[in-house]
Amino acid sequence: MHQPRDRASRPRPPRPKERPVAFRTAYTPLYRDADESGRVGTLGLLAMLQESVLGHAAALGLDHDDLVRTRGIGWMFARYRLAVARKAAVRVPVTLTTWIYAAPGARFLNNEVLVEQDGALVAAGRVESCFYDVRARAVAAPETVGLAPSALERGLGTAPVGPWRDLPADPAPLDRVRTHTVGFTDLDSFRHMTNLRYPGLVVDAFPSAVYDRLEVRDMEVHFLRQCFEGDRLDVLRADGVDASRLPALADAGLPPSVGPAPRPEPPSSSSVLVCRDGQVVAAALVAMGAPAGSASGYNPLVSQ
Secondary structure, three states: OOOOOOHHHOOOOOOOOOOOOOEEEEEOOOHHHEOOOOOEOHHHHHHHHHHHHHHHHHHOOOOHHHHHHHHOEEEEEEEEEEEEOOOEOOOOOEEEEEEEEOOOOOOOEEEEEEEEEOOEEEEEEEEEEEEEEOOOOEEEOHHHHOOOHHHEOOOOOEOOOOOOEOOOOOOOOOEEEEEEEOOHHHEOOOOOEOOOHHHHHHHOOOOHHHHOOOEEEEEEEEEOOOOOOOOEEEEEEEEEEOHHHOOEOOOOOOOOEOOOOOOOOOOOEEEEEEEEOOEEEEEEEEEEEOOOOOOOOOOOOOOO
């Protein structure tokens, strides 16, 4: 006679692995996203990175505007890094994929972002952000706003953009190339100059003659201080920076990159600083390269 086995002794089905936490969205670039070439370049791609991060936040129930209104806490961006394989075409949809990488207990979060068009990787980026308590004027821990540990993904790897670097921040050896006075249209909801205005100043640090033969292929921007309406900003630039000698900031425990590994640093880059009254408010490192598809083009997303 068949004797039923004790329930505790029955073999249990294997627990399914947790699925990677990635957020995907589609976007069709418009002509307003294009630069002088008629294609989507540095600023348009950076805007896509930021919108992808904010869209992911909203999907997690942590919409920036809602947090500011209900908690007095909002997302604040600290650093961007963008590696560009080629400029994107307008009127052709792109797929944006992002996930949050962060060590448990970290107050600063990295959003890894991939930008694909026609099945090919156009660009990849990393956006570092934190939760900022407006009243306390301090960084808030993610758990205080309800960011669940399950939203942090450590199995997907990182975007193929290389580690954060410790950028030069001494204005003394740089030449001033332009000035900018912060106006009303530069401001965000915090009444600070919005983050995407700084990369615009960095791009404008180079004249059209440079862009006639080269494109921005790799850009990293660190935001150090906030700027306000009426501030007069000086933009300084120095070329010939050996980026391979810059110390990398710690990204402890980062897994391997997804997709192709980044190439080594280009032979030289340009350092760009945005200063107010002699004090650095933003620092950037820019690598230029020949247009995508040319024999001498520097592609930071393609391994050698």
